Amino acid sequence: MIDLTGKVALVTGSSRGIGRACAVRLAEAGADVVINYVTSSREAENVAEEIAAMGRRVACVRADVGQEEDVEDMVAFVRDQFGQLDILVHNAATGGFRPLAATSQRHFDAAMHTNVLSLVHLLKAAAPMLESADGRGKVVVLSSHGTHMALPMYGLIGGSKAALAALARHWALELGDRGVNVNVVEAGLVETDSTRRLPGAAEMFAGRASKTMMGERMLEATDVADCVLFLASSLSDLVQGQTLVVDGGSAIHI
Numbered sequence: 076m077i078d079l080t081g082k083v084a085l086v087t088g089s090s091r092g093i094g095r096a097c098a099v100r101l102a103e104a105g106a107d108v109v110i111n112y113v114t115s116s117r118e119a120e121n122v123a124e125e126i127a128a129m130g131r132r133v134a135c136v137r138a139d140v141g142q143e144e145d146v147e148d149m150v151a152f153v154r155d156q157f158g159q160l161d162i163l164v165h166n167a168a169t170g171g172f173r174p175l176a177a178t179s180q181r182h183f184d185a186a187m188h189t190n191v192l193s194l195v196h197l198l199k200a201a202a203p204m205l206e207s208a209d210g211r212g213k214v215v216v217l218s219s220h221g222t223h224m225a226l227p228m229y230g231l232i233g234g235s236k237a238a239l240a241a242l243a244r245h246w247a248l249e250l251g252d253r254g255v256n257v258n259v260v261e262a263g264l265v266e267t268d269s270t271r272r273l274p275g276a277a278e279m280f281a282g283r284a285s286k287t288m289m290g291e292r293m294l295e296a297t298d299v300a301d302c303v304l305f306l307a308s309s310l311s312d313l314v315q316g317q318t319l320v321v322d323g324g325s326a327i328h329i
């Protein structure tokens with residue numbers, strides 16, 4: 076049984092989708108949780124209410140993770156209000172689904188700032204608290220098969236996720252001896268607000284059953300959150316700089 080009582084977790088992009096599931100799962104395990112969002116304030120409040128009803132401390136912080144000042148303010152809020160940070164889940168992402176040939180400098184900058192540079196902003200600001208966590212500090216980064224597979228309309232996000240995974244390994248090298256684990260969860264296709272907007276989404280969702288080895292059971296945000304929970308717990312203290320794939324087996328065969 077994983078018990079995170081007394082821990083404080085910050086989950087970026089936790090107003091919706093996989094981030095929301097991670098925030099709820101960490102709270103169910105006993106952690107106090109800081110919810111981060113950028114536009115969905117009502118959804119963020121809904122998650123916070125669900126977590127508060129479990130008896131946990133919870134707060135919502137609006138911050139664009141691609142903006143260094145926003146991230147510094149958010150981390151300062153955590154320090155002032157909670158006094159510690161033990162777990163950071165880097166989940167927030169953006170990018171839009173389009174061919175690379177239709178990608179502008181603005182699209183590129185937005186994806187790289189939100190998905191990649193954010194991990195630099197977050198860990199520069201949060202490393203001191205993570206390093207002084209009781210036990211090891213835990214950083215879990217959300218990635219996807221686009222880091223090493225080619226998916227239609229996914230080039231920009233896939234490229235950003237590949238850069239993110241490389242950054243995570245290098246952060247592991249920089250922070251490992253200072254008491255922090257940095258690992259990646261690579262998820263298969265989960266139906267969320269963003270993937271419902273993927274061109275051809277209905278066909279992709281319909282095709283999942285033949286790709287996984289789980290019969291009719293589809294990968295859900297909660298399955299991803301369970302992997303995040305493991306990497307956020309002391310059970311994974313000796314797992315460093317690694318990628319845990321959760322996709323029901325769909326990526327190991329043609």
Ligand SMILES: NC(=O)c1ccc[n+]([C@@H]2O[C@H](COP(=O)([O-])OP(=O)(O)OC[C@H]3O[C@@H](n4cnc5c(N)ncnc54)[C@H](OP(=O)(O)O)[C@@H]3O)[C@@H](O)[C@H]2O)c1
Nearest residue numbers: 088090092093113114115139140167168219264265267269
């Ligand atoms: N869904 C999948 O199939 C899948 C598969 C593999 C990996 N992943 C990864 O899992 C993560 C979550 O995916 P999802 O499908 O759950 O996404 P989603 O439903 O689109 O939710 C994205 C979340 O990120 C937040 N966000 C976006 N830009 C932000 C910014 N600049 N600053 C702060 N927060 C921001 C959003 O906040 P607002 O609500 O305020 O906009 C929202 O809470 C992503 O890293 C994604 O790449 C997803």
